[in-house]
Amino acid sequence: MSKKHTIDVDKFSLVKVKPSPRNFIFFREESCDGCGNCALICPMDLWRMRKGRASLLAKYRERCLECGSCYLACEKEAIEFGYPPAGSGVTYERA
Amino acid sequence: MKRYDLIVVGAGPGGSTAALTAAEAGLKTLLLERSAYPGEKNASGFALSSKAWRDFSFLQEMELPSMRYCRQCVAHFLSPPPEMEERFVVASGPSRRMSYPEARDFFTVGMLRREFDPFLVELAEKAGAELRLNSLVTGLVFEAGRVAGVRLEGGEEYRAPVTIGADGVLSLVARQAGLRDKWKPHEVTSVCIVDFTAPRERMDDVIHEAGFQAYFGPGMGGNFLIAYADGVHLGGPGVTNSLIARAVRKGIKPAKELLETLSAPPVQRLLRALEAEPREWQAHCLTWMDRMPENVCCGGLMLVGDAAGLPEPLYAEGVWQAMYSGRLAAEVAKEALEEGDFSPGFMRSYRERLEESPVGEEFVAGAQLRQLFEMLGDPRVCAELEEMAVDLAVHLLMTGQEPKAEAMGRIFSILAENVPALMSLARVYLPLLLQVSEEKMRFYASLLRGIRNIVENFLSGELGF
Ligand SMILES: Cc1cc2nc3c(=O)[nH]c(=O)nc-3n(C[C@H](O)[C@H](O)[C@H](O)COP(=O)(O)OP(=O)(O)OC[C@H]3O[C@@H](n4cnc5c(N)ncnc54)[C@H](O)[C@@H]3O)c2cc1C
Ligand code: SF4
Ligand code: SF4
Numbered sequence: 001m002s003k004k005h006t007i008d009v010d011k012f013s014l015v016k017v018k019p020s021p022r023n024f025i026f027f028r029e030e031s032c033d034g035c036g037n038c039a040l041i042c043p044m045d046l047w048r049m050r051k052g053r054a055s056l057l058a059k060y061r062e063r064c065l066e067c068g069s070c071y072l073a074c075e076k077e078a079i080e081f082g083y084p085p086a087g088s089g090v091t092y093e094r095a
Numbered sequence: 096m097k098r099y100d101l102i103v104v105g106a107g108p109g110g111s112t113a114a115l116t117a118a119e120a121g122l123k124t125l126l127l128e129r130s131a132y133p134g135e136k137n138a139s140g141f142a143l144s145s146k147a148w149r150d151f152s153f154l155q156e157m158e159l160p161s162m163r164y165c166r167q168c169v170a171h172f173l174s175p176p177p178e179m180e181e182r183f184v185v186a187s188g189p190s191r192r193m194s195y196p197e198a199r200d201f202f203t204v205g206m207l208r209r210e211f212d213p214f215l216v217e218l219a220e221k222a223g224a225e226l227r228l229n230s231l232v233t234g235l236v237f238e239a240g241r242v243a244g245v246r247l248e249g250g251e252e253y254r255a256p257v258t259i260g261a262d263g264v265l266s267l268v269a270r271q272a273g274l275r276d277k278w279k280p281h282e283v284t285s286v287c288i289v290d291f292t293a294p295r296e297r298m299d300d301v302i303h304e305a306g307f308q309a310y311f312g313p314g315m316g317g318n319f320l321i322a323y324a325d326g327v328h329l330g331g332p333g334v335t336n337s338l339i340a341r342a343v344r345k346g347i348k349p350a351k352e353l354l355e356t357l358s359a360p361p362v363q364r365l366l367r368a369l370e371a372e373p374r375e376w377q378a379h380c381l382t383w384m385d386r387m388p389e390n391v392c393c394g395g396l397m398l399v400g401d402a403a404g405l406p407e408p409l410y411a412e413g414v415w416q417a418m419y420s421g422r423l424a425a426e427v428a429k430e431a432l433e434e435g436d437f438s439p440g441f442m443r444s445y446r447e448r449l450e451e452s453p454v455g456e457e458f459v460a461g462a463q464l465r466q467l468f469e470m471l472g473d474p475r476v477c478a479e480l481e482e483m484a485v486d487l488a489v490h491l492l493m494t495g496q497e498p499k500a501e502a503m504g505r506i507f508s509i510l511a512e513n514v515p516a517l518m519s520l521a522r523v524y525l526p527l528l529l530q531v532s533e534e535k536m537r538f539y540a541s542l543l544r545g546i547r548n549i550v551e552n553f554l555s556g557e558l559g560f
Contacts (some may be wrong), residue, residue: 007366007373009357011350014376030487039279043350043378045289066136068265069349072278073512075146075197079125081265085248086229089424092325093374094290095138095208 008055011044012063017093019061020084025070027056031078038070046070054078065090099125099255101428103224104232104243104268106133109400109417110261111150111215118222122432125253126216126224127245129231135214137263138288138377139414140321140328141211142203142307146453149195151422153218161207163298165306168202171361172481173312175474179359183484184314186305205306205323215418232262235271241394241437242272256394256437257428260422264380266402273399274390278382280340282404284411287353287378288330291371295325302367303326309333310356313481314474316347317410318356320365327371331356334383334411334465335472350378373412383411385461387450389444392442397424405454408461409468419454430462463527470523476516481514 020094034052038044046060047070066089071081083089101117103110106128114126126297130136142165172183193199199211220226229400234254236244244254245268247378260268264283310322313355316336336342342349356362381401391397399405400417407416427445431437449455470476486509494502511515525547 004367006358006364007363007371009373009376011289011376014289014373024560028144035343037339038397040343040346040348041339043285043376045350051535065138065376065378067138067285068380069339071265071376072283072285072380073280073343075280082233082522083129083231086231087131089136091131091135092138092209092375092377094292095136095141095377 015044015063015065016093017062017064018088018091020088023061024066024082024084025056025060026066026080026082027054028078028080029053031076033076033078035076037073037075041069041073043067043069054069096252096254097125098406099123099225099253100432101125101259101425102127102253102255103261104245105228105260105262105402106130106216106228107137107212107261107263107400107417108215108414109402109421110259111212111219111421112418113259113261113421113425114219114224114397115153115215115222116422117428118219118224120425120429122425122429123254124130124219124224126219126226127232127247127253128216128226129230130212131229132209133228134207134209136322137208137212138379139208140288140319140330141414142321143202143206143211144203144207145195145197147418150199151418157214158215159206159210161205161210161325163205163302163306163323164201164304165203165205165322166201166304167306169305171307171308171310172477172484173310173315173359173361175313175478176355178427179312179343179361180485181361183488188523189348191374201304203307206333207323215279221463232267233474235268235396242396256395257429257431259424260396260398260402261400261417262402264382264401266398268396269390269398272393272396274393274396275388278342278380278404280343281338282382282384283339284334284381284383285335285336285339285342285349285378286330286332286381287350287376288328289353289364289373290326290328290375290377291366291369292326292374293369293371297369298322298325298327301365310362311358311471311477311481312474313478315356315469315477316352316472318353320362326374327369329357329362333468333472334381335468337381338383341472354425355393381411381413382406383465384408385458385465387455387458389446389454391449392439392445394439394442395520397400397427397442397445399424407457407464409464416454416457419452420449423452460530463530464524466523467527470519476519478514479516480520483509518550518554523541525550
C-alpha cells in the first residue's frame, strides 16, 4: 500500500487572537495546590507546572481561546476568569 | 443612563430569541453582546435539531450558505489504539414513527454559528430590538434587592425592570446575581473543535446527507463530525471524556483525545476523500446536567440557555433549548411588565413553566440518559458492547464464511454469553423506560415495574461485567 499523506493539525497556527490590552485571567498562587488540572485541560497548553505550582504563560493574551476550562477545572479557586475587553481576544471565522 | 423594558445580555441563540419575542410583543428591548459581531466567539458543533423548525416558524425562511441537511446519522465504533479501525458501523435515516413531520424528514441541519447567530440577531433588530455590539457587561445594578439593570466595562449603565441573562456557560450575570458561583467539574465539559474546509462537490459526493457522525471506541468519549455545506467540524471528546471531573480524574487531555481521533485511519481516509484542509482550532465549555438546575431566576432576572445549564442530559444539545427558554423568559417578562410585578415569586413562574415545557421534559430520566453515555466511555463496557454488536451482525446477516443455518443458530449462545452485558444495559434502560411510561402509558407501568423488580433482585449481587 502506498504511503498516504497524513492530515495533521497544528493548533497554534489555526487560531486568530487580537491580544487583549489587559489581563483577564488572574492566578492566586497562594491558593494553588499544584493538582495540575489547569495544565491538563487547557486546549492551548497555556498552563505549566513548576515546582509543584501552576503558572500561566505570559503570552496567554495572544493565545487564549476564552473557553474558561482552566477556571472551571480549578477546585482551589486559584483561577479567576473575566473576558478580554470588547474588540480584543479570539475571533472564530468559522465557528 | 438609558431605560428599557427589558435588557438581554448576550446575543447567542438564547438572547436573540428572547429579544425577538420581546420586541415583537412591543417591549423596548436592549440586546448587549461583547463580540464585534454575533457568533464571533461562539464555537459550537453546530447542528440544529428539527425540533427548532417545529417550534419556530421564522426558520422556514432561513437560507444560509453553510446549511447542509442531515438525513443520515452514522456511528462508527473503532477498535482500540493503535489500530483504530472500524469494527462496527451503524447508519440510520429518520424514523417514520417520529411525532412531527420535520423529524420524519431530517435529523438536523449543520451550519456555521457565524451565519446562524447574525440571522437571529437581524430578526430581533427588524422586530425593533436595539443591538449594541462590543459591549461587555461586567456588573449588575441592584435596586431594592432586585436586579434593575446592567453595567458595561466602561462604566455605562442601562436600566430595566427585567434582565435576561443569556451570556452562555460562563455567565457573569448568574454569578453577580448570586444564583451560582461557577459550574462544578462534574457539571461541565470542555470540548475542542477542528474546522476543516472542503470543496462543496467533494462534500456532496462523499458526505451527501450523512451530516452527523460520531466516532466511539474503547476509552474514547465519542467524538463528533458535523458536516456543513463546504466543510466539517470534528469535535470532541464527547460528553463523557470531556466532562471536566472525569477528564482530571482519569488524566484525559481533551485536546489530545480529539487529535488522536483525528489520526484514526478511517477519519484520515474520510478527510483525504474530502480534500479537507484544517482551518481553525476552537474550544468551548458546555454544561452537562442530569436534572434541570433550580436557580435560574431571582427578582428582576431570568437566565436562559447555557447560562441556565439547559443543554440536555444525553449528548448536551443546547441551541434549541436556548431558543425555547429565551422565548419563554421574554413571555414572562411581558407579563411581569403588565402586572408591574418583578418579585422573585413572579419570576419563579419562569422556572415552573420551563420545567413543564419540552425543555424540562428532556430532563426526564436525565440520570439514566447521562449514565448511558458514561457507559460507552468505559473502555471495558464499550469493547464488550462493540464485540457483541459485531457477533450479532455477523451471525444474523453476514454469514458468508460458514454454513448459514449453523452460523445463525449461534445467535442463541451469543445472546446467552452476553447476558451480563445485556443486563447492564437493562439496568440503565428499564428505569428510563419506567420514568417515561409512568406518565404516558399507565397501562404498561405495572408490568414494567414487575420486570424491574425481578431484574433488580437478579442484579442485587452486583452482577455485571
Ligand atoms: C463543541 C460544542 C458543540 C456543540 N454542538 C451543538 C450542536 O450540534 N447542536 C446544539 O444544539 N448545541 C450544540 N452545542 C451547545 C450550544 O452551542 C449551546 O447550548 C448554545 O450555544 C447555547 O446558546 P446560548 O444563547 O445560551 O449561549 P451562547 O451561544 O454561548 O451565547 C452567549 C452569548 O453571550 C455573549 N456574552 C457572554 N458574556 C457576555 C457579557 N459579559 N457581556 C456581553 N455579552 C456576553 C457571548 O459572546 C455570546 O454571544 C455545542 C456546544 C459545544 C461547546
Ligand atoms: S487547577 Fe488550580 S490548584 Fe490545580 S494546579 Fe491549576 S491553579 Fe493550581
Ligand atoms: S481560558 Fe481556555 S484557552 Fe484560556 S488559558 Fe484557560 S483553558 Fe486555556
